[in-house]
Amino acid sequence: MRISVFGMGYVGATTSACLAKEGHSIIGVDPDENKRSQISAGQSPIVEEGLDDLIADGVRQGRIVMTDDYTQAVAETEMSLICVGTPSRRNGSLRTDFLEKVAREIGEAIRKKGSRHSVVVRSTVLPGTTEGLVRPILEEATGGVPFGLSMNPEFLREGVSIYDFYNPPFTVIGTDSKDEFERVKLVYEGLPGEMIHCAVPTAEAMKYGCNIFHAIKITFANEMGMLCKRLGVDSGEVMDILCRDTKLNISARYMKPGFAFGGSCLPKDLRGYTYKAREMDVPLPMFEGILASNRTQIERVADRVLETKQKKVGMLGIAFKEGTDDLRESPLVTLAEILIGKGIDMRVFDPNVHYASLYGSNKEFIDRELPHLKKILVGGEEVLQHANLIIAGHKAAPYEGLIPLLEERHQVLDLTGLLRDVPTRASVDGLYW
Numbered sequence: 001m002r003i004s005v006f007g008m009g010y011v012g013a014t015t016s017a018c019l020a021k022e023g024h025s026i027i028g029v030d031p032d033e034n035k036r037s038q039i040s041a042g043q044s045p046i047v048e049e050g051l052d053d054l055i056a057d058g059v060r061q062g063r064i065v066m067t068d069d070y071t072q073a074v075a076e077t078e079m080s081l082i083c084v085g086t087p088s089r090r091n092g093s094l095r096t097d098f099l100e101k102v103a104r105e106i107g108e109a110i111r112k113k114g115s116r117h118s119v120v121v122r123s124t125v126l127p128g129t130t131e132g133l134v135r136p137i138l139e140e141a142t143g144g145v146p147f148g149l150s151m152n153p154e155f156l157r158e159g160v161s162i163y164d165f166y167n168p169p170f171t172v173i174g175t176d177s178k179d180e181f182e183r184v185k186l187v188y189e190g191l192p193g194e195m196i197h198c199a200v201p202t203a204e205a206m207k208y209g210c211n212i213f214h215a216i217k218i219t220f221a222n223e224m225g226m227l228c229k230r231l232g233v234d235s236g237e238v239m240d241i242l243c244r245d246t247k248l249n250i251s252a253r254y255m256k257p258g259f260a261f262g263g264s265c266l267p268k269d270l271r272g273y274t275y276k277a278r279e280m281d282v283p284l285p286m287f288e289g290i291l292a293s294n295r296t297q298i299e300r301v302a303d304r305v306l307e308t309k310q311k312k313v314g315m316l317g318i319a320f321k322e323g324t325d326d327l328r329e330s331p332l333v334t335l336a337e338i339l340i341g342k343g344i345d346m347r348v349f350d351p352n353v354h355y356a357s358l359y360g361s362n363k364e365f366i367d368r369e370l371p372h373l374k375k376i377l378v379g380g381e382e383v384l385q386h387a388n389l390i391i392a393g394h395k396a397a398p399y400e401g402l403i404p405l406l407e408e409r410h411q412v413l414d415l416t417g418l419l420r421d422v423p424t425r426a427s428v429d430g431l432y433w
């Protein structure tokens with residue numbers, strides 16, 4: 001393909017060199033004259049292993065050409081990749097001025113070209129930017145000449161970016177057009193990894209998710225390591241063994257959005273570890289923040305319920321998770337207690353807890369600690385009769401069985417995805433989906 005690349009920094013230069021090696025013809029555009037002349041002379045503008053050779057080969061074979069002429073770059077290519085910087089302002093907000101400028105220039109060049117052109121945003125941008133900022137600029141500047149628009153996040157890591165180009169985890173292409181997806185896919189033909197077609201904001205958001213997740217992983221290892229070191233424990237060995245659990249630890253488990261955690265272990269052990277760290281003057285701000293964040297999830301749902309002004313509320317599930325009768329530190333118990341305290345008339349259906357309250361080993365705990373909850377534990381149908389607002393706290397067969405009984409008058413706050421993709425007469429508000 002003939003591709004113009006706007007912005008010859010870390011992303012643009014590496015992508016251009018690798019695409020040229022794969023047989024594409026690249027026209028690189030950058031306002032920085034030094035970068036243009038360096039690349040034209042067959043040198044890499046950045047320190048990156050192997051990039052000098054790749055750029056030299058590309059330039060020698062005539063597959064990489066540099067220009068500052070936007071009109072020519074667009075006229076002589078079928079697709080433009082936007083790789084300009086999107087740095088932070090001092091207050092943390094994202095600067096989009098380079099992006100806006102380049103979008104306007106590409107749009108005007110498309111108008112002059114007079115025929116269809118594809119524009120691909122590769123810079124990291126916040127969800128909504130491509131459709132809400134880039135598209136209107138392009139629409140205005142192109143003056144009606146058709147263009148395709150997609151968002152294709154970049155995952156390379158500096159230092160190993162050529163290796164990453166040839167070994168991507170996947171390629172994500174966000175676009176609302178199947179044709180555009182097929183066109184952008186051709187850029188990466190022959191490379192390994194799954195090709196994922198998704199909505200534009202999904203592609204934008206998942207890039208942030210990846211980087212934040214990486215930051216969390218590093219901080220997690222560091223905070224584990226800091227206290228281990230003080231306790232004389234080999235943190236490298238701890239993390240090595242931890243990573244060998246690919247069922248719960250290094251896996252997709254616990255990676256679906258949906259309400260707070262609880263139970264007898266997670267909150268207790270977080271408190272125990274962070275207390276010990278405080279005692280030893282080891283600051284662990286990320287670990288300290290986890291329980292506060294978890295509490296925020298519960299309060300957010302409570303606020304949402306109170307905002308509806310409904311006084312008769314039902315809850316499906318109250319144990320700390322599905323498939324257990326354990327109520328210890330259940331976030332749903334905390335939620336119910338907040339709501340009862342605010343004068344809400346609650347009814348709760350949880351068959352496991354109901355059984356436990358009558359016969360199980362938890363009977364004594366419930367009688368002693370939660371007598372107020374025992375009074376409001378009822379059957380599923382009774383919850384639906386009583387309540388106008390229903391909080392779906394669990395996703396399991398007994399609750400799925402109630403879905404056909406939901407009526408138009410029911411409003412459901414769905415914390416777990418119980419009603420995701422399920423037809424119902426009730427109005428459903430998915431809090432995490």
Ligand SMILES: NC(=O)c1ccc[n+]([C@@H]2O[C@H](COP(=O)([O-])OP(=O)(O)OC[C@H]3O[C@@H](n4cnc5c(N)ncnc54)[C@H](O)[C@@H]3O)[C@@H](O)[C@H]2O)c1
Binds near residue numbers: 031124
């Ligand atoms: N560096 C990375 O490892 C990496 C990885 C993935 C994603 N990203 C994202 O990719 C984007 C680019 O990052 P980078 O590190 O390559 O940035 P960079 O600052 O190294 O390069 C940006 C280039 O864009 C050029 N530019 C500015 N305005 C221009 C315009 N109007 N037309 C053409 N070129 C213009 C600049 O001169 C510069 O050479 C950012 O959004 C970044 O967040 C970076």
